[in-house]
Amino acid sequence: MNQKTLLYRSDASRFIAFPFSKPDGRDAKTKSSRWSKVSSESSSSPTNDPDFSALPFDILTKIAAPFNFPNLLAASLVCRSWGDALRALREAMVLLRQGKQFKHGRGGVGRNLEKALVSFLKGAARGSTLAMVDAGLIYWERGQKEEAIALYQKAAALGDAAGQCNLGISYLNTQPLNHKEAVKWLHQASVGGHVRAQYQLALCLHQGLGVEQNLQEAVKWYLKAAEGGYVRAMYNASLCYTFGEGLSHSRRQARKWMKRAADRGHGKAQFEHGLALFSEGELLKAIVYLELATRSGETAATHVKNAILQQLSATSRDLALLLTDNWRALPSSR
Amino acid sequence: MGSTSTKIKLRTSDQKVFEVEKAVAVQSQTIKYIYENGCPDSVIHVHSVSGDILSKILDYCKKHVNSAAGKEDISPEELYEWDANFVKVDQNTLFDLILAANCLKIESLLDLTCQTVANMIKGKRPEEIRTTFNIKNDYTIEAEEAVRRENKWAFDMLGGVGTMVIEELADDTMSKCVTNAKSRVCVIAANQIVMMRSISKLANKKSIDVYKQPQNPTTPRIKESVKQINVGTGFIELFFHFKCKM
Numbered sequence: 245m246n247q248k249t250l251l252y253r254s255d256a257s258r259f260i261a262f263p264f265s266k267p268d269g270r271d272a273k274t275k276s277s278r279w280s281k282v283s284s285e286s287s288s289s290p291t292n293d294p295d296f297s298a299l300p301f302d303i304l305t306k307i308a309a310p311f312n313f314p315n316l317l318a319a320s321l322v323c324r325s326w327g328d329a330l331r332a333l334r335e336a337m338v339l340l341r342q343g344k345q346f347k348h349g350r351g352g353v354g355r356n357l358e359k360a361l362v363s364f365l366k367g368a369a370r371g372s373t374l375a376m377v378d379a380g381l382i383y384w385e386r387g388q389k390e391e392a393i394a395l396y397q398k399a400a401a402l403g404d405a406a407g408q409c410n411l412g413i414s415y416l417n418t419q420p421l422n423h424k425e426a427v428k429w430l431h432q433a434s435v436g437g438h439v440r441a442q443y444q445l446a447l448c449l450h451q452g453l454g455v456e457q458n459l460q461e462a463v464k465w466y467l468k469a470a471e472g473g474y475v476r477a478m479y480n481a482s483l484c485y486t487f488g489e490g491l492s493h494s495r496r497q498a499r500k501w502m503k504r505a506a507d508r509g510h511g512k513a514q515f516e517h518g519l520a521l522f523s524e525g526e527l528l529k530a531i532v533y534l535e536l537a538t539r540s541g542e543t544a545a546t547h548v549k550n551a552i553l554q555q556l557s558a559t560s561r562d563l564a565l566l567l568t569d570n571w572r573a574l575p576s577s578r
Numbered sequence: 579m580g581s582t583s584t585k586i587k588l589r590t591s592d593q594k595v596f597e598v599e600k601a602v603a604v605q606s607q608t609i610k611y612i613y614e615n616g617c618p619d620s621v622i623h624v625h626s627v628s629g630d631i632l633s634k635i636l637d638y639c640k641k642h643v644n645s646a647a648g649k650e651d652i653s654p655e656e657l658y659e660w661d662a663n664f665v666k667v668d669q670n671t672l673f674d675l676i677l678a679a680n681c682l683k684i685e686s687l688l689d690l691t692c693q694t695v696a697n698m699i700k701g702k703r704p705e706e707i708r709t710t711f712n713i714k715n716d717y718t719i720e721a722e723e724a725v726r727r728e729n730k731w732a733f734d735m736l737g738g739v740g741t742m743v744i745e746e747l748a749d750d751t752m753s754k755c756v757t758n759a760k761s762r763v764c765v766i767a768a769n770q771i772v773m774m775r776s777i778s779k780l781a782n783k784k785s786i787d788v789y790k791q792p793q794n795p796t797t798p799r800i801k802e803s804v805k806q807i808n809v810g811t812g813f814i815e816l817f818f819h820f821k822c823k824m
Contacts, residue, residue, distance in 0.1 A: 294673030296711035303680055307692045311700070320725055321704040324716050327725050334728065401685075403693040428654050435658065455654075 297323045304329040310373040310404040313337050336372035339363045343378060357382055368395065373404035380410060389418050400429055408433035409441035416444070416453070423454025434465060439472035439577050446477065459490030470501060473577035478505035479513045506533055509573035511540030518545065527552060531564040536571060586613060587621040594629035595621065598636055601647075605639040607683035627678045631671070635678060638664060638687055665694045669711070 343363035349355030367375025399407025412430035433441030446465035469477035485498035505513035518533030
């Protein structure tokens with residue numbers, strides 16, 4: 245049947261998955277690949293070409309363990325043997341979704357952490373690292389740290405960045421403390437692009453935990469995490485620029501990162517930024533940030549704020565209050 | 579003689595013999611098992627591995643053993659860099675390394691090679707993956723559809739709602755879908771308000787989630803209006819696709 249007609253004509257029982265490919269394109273490609281299959285049967289393919297379609301099932305499962313669903317589906321559609329090999333992981337995805345529904349109480353089911361854990365564990369048993377990490381999170385919240393760490397270890401070994409990050413953090417937080425291992429896993433997760441891991445790794449490098457203290461590296465990772473949207477990293481990066489730790493002084497960069505952290509809700513950053521604005525004479529803006537800092541719990545901000553308030557007229561004070569009340573933090577990756 | 583200078587002989591599929599330190603060779607669980615359960619003096623055959631590949635593998639094992647034992651002054655970051663360069667090889671070699679690491683049970687090498695392949699797969703569409711690995715598509719259209727349909731319920735960009743995509747305009751068919759749908763389905767309508775009204779009408783005062791079809795199919799759907807159908811078996815959200823160009 246010509247794929248094209250299905251777009252315009254009706255046939256109630258036909259379900260098309262549209263997000264993944266254009267019907268025309270796929271049709272054309274399938275046709276052409278069928279052609280090439282026919283023609284290649286007559287000509288012999290070089291015998292020393294590796295046949296990735298013949299990768300053993302357990303290796304494929306290992307490879308695809310940390311995949312999210314889109315990647316898993318793409319891999320499943322490469323060829324039949326991959327599709328067969330990855331069936332268990334696709335089932336794991338269903339269980340993962342179920343688990344998330346139970347965990348957050350979405351989609352018509354009530355919040356039920358027990359059932360969530362059961363679903364996640366089933367998904368983990370089928371090899372999905374995403375399920376392992378989620379199961380680990382539930383165990384951790386309940387205080388069953390050993391079970392959590394075991395799951396994180398499995399996920400981390402399979403290359404899951406979140407698993408590696410969580411494993412690193414748990415090594416920093418549970419007895420017996422193991423800073424070296426923590427740093428090793430945080431490093432892997434950081435290289436994989438995990439923002440929180442980058443921040444934690446920077447902290448370790450900064451304080452010399454589990455690794456030699458290295459301020460330049462620490463700042464490099466603070467900046468990476470900051471650019472990834474991690475607010476605390478932004479604050480720390482700003483401090484590094486201010487004090488010239490690990491890189492050269494730069495008032496401009498320090499101000500830039502402090503402002504960014506302040507705009508995303510960091511209390512101390514709001515205080516510092518408020519002070520900086522005051523020193524530049526921007527009284528109104530300074531008040532807004534200082535008020536925000538006070539509301540975030542920075543008591544030191546209150547004194548300065550009150551001092552500045554004296555200098556403002558009543559209308560300015562009201563305006564400042566209005567601005568503060570309407571302020572909303574910019575999105576961040578926490 | 580200390581045990582560190584014990585040597586093990588390995589013979590490959592192409593009859594090359596390698597003599598290596600025991601500590602290096604037993605990185606392979608297979609070799610370790612054979613060594614401990616067989617005669618320690620004889621040569622161990624590794625049939626499935628060629629000389630070139632075994633040579634590379636032994637380099638890897640040696641590097642890791644030395645770094646762990648502190649014989650080499652190499653930081654974890656540097657080792658990581660070394661590993662990254664180790665796997666920058668042509669596909670033939672990569673494939674052989676995976677199979678060999680699997681057969682010889684060298685866990686860290688298997689992890690490393692698998693992650694390399696994983697990174698080559700991530701973010702690509704099936705056609706692109708096939709090109710990368712030179713794999714032929716042996717799916718028939720029906721088989722491919724079956725795979726897509728199999729897990730349609732499982733996930734969705736809308737955040738965990740199962741979807742059934744129905745390309746349909748006719749009213750009677752839509753009502754059939756509503757009543758027949760046993761599980762969740764989601765509605766995406768084009769931006770015509772007319773469509774939305776007719777959907778609501780059809781749904782008989784039960785409401786449905788209507789999502790606006792975005793221009794770019796990969797951006798998340800935008801909820802136009804949120805109401806939910808409750809048809810006794812839980813929530814149903816109808817997913818409609820009206821003549822949308824992809």
